[in-house]
Amino acid sequence: MPDSIHILVVDDEQAIRDVLSEGLNDSGYRCETACDGAEALEKFKRNGFELVVSDIDMPQMDGVQLLQEVKKVRPDTEFIMLTGVVDVDTAVQSMRMGASDYLTKPFNLAEVRITVERALEKQRLIRENREYQKDLEVRVQKRTAELSLSYQTTLEALATALDTRDTETLGHSLRVAAYTVHVAKRMGVQEPELTEIYRGALLHDVGKIGVPDAILRKPGKLTPEEWVEMRKHPEIGFRILEGIHFLEGSRQIVLSHQERFDGTGYPRGLKGKDIPLGARIFSVVDTLDAMTSDRCYRKALSYETARAEVMKYSGTQFDPGVVEVFLKIPPQEWTEIQRRVLADVASRSSSRF
Ligand SMILES: [Fe+2]
Structure with missing residues (x-):
């Protein structure tokens, strides 16, 4: 030697x-x-x-x-x-x-x-x-990435399971989560906030697990009393995620996803920038997804119709800053995300058996 x-x-x-x-x-x-x-x-x-x-x-x-x-x-x-x-x-x-x-x-x-x-x-x-x-550093990084991926997969499975009870649209939660991140990136949001926003959007309706089937799946209009029950879901979701350290930021999005920019939303009636950015973005893309998906009472509407709706409610329901970024995104990009999420959902369900 x-x-x-x-x-x-x-x-x-x-x-x-x-x-x-x-x-x-x-x-x-x-x-x-x-x-x-x-x-x-x-x-x-x-x-x-x-x-x-x-x-x-x-x-x-x-x-x-x-x-x-x-x-x-x-x-x-x-x-x-x-x-x-x-x-x-x-x-x-x-x-x-x-x-x-x-x-x-x-x-x-x-x-x-x-x-x-x-x-x-x-x-x-x-x-x-x-x-x-x-x-050691390399091993810790690798392990952290593996853990993060398994958290992600578990949360996505949970969100997909919740979707089957509530919405008729396959992959709704995965799609709005991907849409939300797409806009957030355009607005310059970076990690770790991006993951926080993704998970918040993914789990936005987790609290609906506490809303009775009779209300959640009611075909007709809800009575005022039923609306009171329905409107509890952001807070129920917020409580469900309490104590889960890695979801702390996402939990705020869950709580705030039904707020409106002008302060007329619920549960807290937050206004403007007091609403977390992830929730303000979610609100816009959730409208896009709801309108461009098939429902049992109507076929999917066009992207242009959804776009017009978003413009119409800019400044009242939606944050004008988010709307501005949203409108600049070409429709093909939404279609591409839809295609990717559908393929993802299909591969998940086929790998279960
Ligand atoms: Fe909701």
Whole structure:
């Protein structure tokens, strides 16, 4: 192993250079020498060394300056300072500047070998530790991505299950969630808010699980009392998601998805920017999805009809800022999302059996 280690010996005294380099070569290291700091730095830049053993007191560039330069070029280089007894204070100072150890003259070769081995062992441990940390980071990132994906899949399965009870349109929740994110991206929203918004839109009607079938599936118009029940669903959803840490932001969207920009919505009658952005976007794309999907009492309406409806209620039901972005999105992009979600729903149901 030592033969792969490249050591630079720097001293202005030839005899010391010879003793050190021969001694270290005999131990299996590959040594080169330099007679002052300037020559050493040039060789260091050209060849790179794992370790430098350098005299502290040299003409032109001294050991301390060399140490600083070497650390600039390759910070993880080990550096052993050679010093006369009187220089011990400087040697200690140089250790503060990043030297790994120092040797006082006169030294014996056994002492040099032990010091070199110790410095190289330290270097090896630092490198191993760094690689371990890097590997750990990669594994944590991978695991986090896997976890996030399984959360997502579970939430999508839940939303799809809720859709089958409530709406006649296949993939409604997945579609509005994808639409909402599409507009949010256009508005410059980034992660982690995008995921928060996606999940909020996906679970917007989770609270309808607490609304009786007789009301939820009633074919005719609801009575005022039934409306009171129906309007509880944002708050029921908000309570269902309580304590689920990773859904905290999404939960606010669930609570606010029936609010209207002018403050006439429910449950809190929030106005304007007090309504979370995800909920303001949701409101627009939910209208698009409701109008462009088949219902039992009518066929799907055209994109143009939905567009006209959104424009009509800009500033009252909808946030004009969101509407502006929405209107700039070409209809083909909505169709493409619809196609993608349908394919996704189909693959989910076929993989269940
Ligand atoms: Fe709702």
